[in-house]
Amino acid sequence: MTIDEPAADLGILLSVVSGLRNKAVPSDLAVFGEVGLSGEIRSVAQALARVKEAAALGFTTVLLPQGNADGLRKEETGDIQLIGVASVRQAADMFF
Secondary structure, three states, X not given: OOOOOHHHHHHHHHHHHHHHHOOOXXXXXXXXXXXXXXXXXXXXXXXXXXXXXXXXXXOOEEEEEHHHHHOOOHHHHOOOEEEEEOEHHHHHHHHO
């Protein structure tokens, strides 16, 4: 499989951790973020558009890079809950 979208990194990583820990990712959770070699979560382009699309698809929570979360305002994102993370460890500990 080839994936050309860096923002898919965090979602793929969480699915691997999910399999290793035998615990499902919450079904109402959308995830995006680029993962660096040291486990840091990097901001990605079009964060607001990604959050809005997740909301339109019925997701109630979005896990995203802390840098992107800091730049979004509540009036832009509506009722969807945003959870910003700075590292892979922080993301994995939060859900597993």
